[in-house]
Amino acid sequence: MISVLAPGPHTTIQDSGRPGYYAMGLPPSGALDQYAHACANVLVGNAESAATLEATAAGPTLGFDQDVLVAVTGADVDVTIDGRPVETWAAHLIRASQQLTVGLARAGARAYLAVRGGIDCPLFLGSRSTYTAAAVGGLSGRPLVAGDTLRVGHEIAAPARPGARIDSRLRGRTGGEVTVRVVPGLCNYRFAAESMERFFGGTYTMTARADRIGCRLDGPSLTYVERDQPFGAGDDPSNVVDLGYPVGSIQVPSGVEPICLLRDAVTGGGYATLGTVISADLDLLAQARAPDTVRFEPVSIDDALAARAASRSRLREVRTNLNLLSLF
């Protein structure tokens, strides 16, 4: 058992997500930084399906009543075990009665804490991911509070390797100045051509209005192609007849402050969307925070798929490196 002594501002149980329920209005949820989440699991020898804790801005303080292997990845945070600093992106054995604290993020926005076996809680539609808007998954669909207890699961896939660490070359990025790749499309035709040049040529700043639903960015405003609005769309030129929103899609209500949707976003609505951030780069947005800067780069579907393959191969390299480690 793990006791939550202090929860942190927003700590939830997340796994790789709950695909398959878009048609019911249920977004996929899951860890916002999928790479950091997966690396935390790999470090402690967990199966891919194991749930981790996702901590935003600052992490929790946890008490343990059993020996367990832990790892913290993602944002650049101080992690201490009984007050003694330990390295992130590395596996540490924690003893029963010890306490672990994940501190304030110096860079990046979200830290992931994996325990060997995974965080256990009831599955909802095949996933443990917390989706607070519908109060499902995790612990009754809500963030952790002090006094909660967490069970350790049995989702193990590889031997325990205390001391294993991920090479700095293979660690994820934590904000700063990021460039994310976007496949233009969706309702792109609604935006004036020079607006698209402004969008892809400009620099945007992350605002403080960012959560698991999406993030708002400050920067050049955009204009729409003039038209008589079609029946059912609504009067504002940024309105369209309500349609589905992909995770990663970018909408610009009334032309100002683009919003990029993340994994807890509503599945649809009535704003024109100009394109979609590719899956590999959603992790970069998950770690960006005010006042980090974001530039958007248009790419083709072919480039998006190549980037996805590169991201998968990076995770394979992490696995291979850790497996080699256990041979020596």
Place this chain on the structure above:
Amino acid sequence: MTHARGGSPAYTTFPDGSRASFGGDEYIFVELDEAMSIAAALRAQSITVRITDLELPGVLDIAPANSSYLIRVDPEAIDPRRALTTIADVHAAGQTAAATISTEILDVPVLYDDPWSTEVCMRFRDGHQSATETDLQFTARINGFVSVDELVEAHSSAPFIVTFPCFKPGNAESYQLVPRERQIQAPKYLTPRTETPARAVAHGGAFTVIYPSSGVGGYQLLGRSAIPVVDLSQTTREFRRSPVLTPISTLLQFRPVDRAEYDEVRRLVDADQYAVRRAPVEFSLSDFDEDPVGYARSLKELLS
């Protein structure tokens, strides 16, 4: 088909005029029409049914919307470029919509002009188009009705069809089965409410929704449904088959009830003894187009 390189929008136009594009590496978005119509909604529904029937491995989600649809794939299991080609073939092969859609019509008892909606909406006049009227009075006036009763009569005169389940589980945008010139229309709040009673029946744009749970909302509040539309735990009788009451294509017949009947239905729902009145329907767009008023009446009669 060609896919444009980065920089220009990568649209593919299908033989039937639909416009398709990729949403990153995991999504395919197809827009059948830029305007809302029952025909476009039914076409989106029948095309997505045909795509579902293909049982393509690697397709994670098929989500129809009002006049468009979204498909999510796992690129490790299916190349989205290949999936797009398959979808294009479906559009090329199947002309317009299926002749009929197999669905159900549900009776939804509604307390229009209910005290909870009135109380909530009057607290949010700051973010509203009208400083003094209730949402119901405002919606009646801007649609040219002389009284609230006339709006209620119009809203409950013909069933609605669910065209887009979205926003949160249980919520479903539905569009009334009346000709376009008789569609009730209302703007959304200028600033959304931070509070909406659960089961509120509300109208925004040309769509009615029943809010599944309390929370934010921007649609005009017309009344309150006596029956719930979601039970994610699936423990109550109406939700054993599905956690949502009104999946896509469901027909909803709103029925005005008085406070006594509303309270009685609520009592039975709370005791899990209320059975929603429902009847199977083979909905035909051509029958509707031929005689909208008569067809709507015949659908309504299925519930009597």
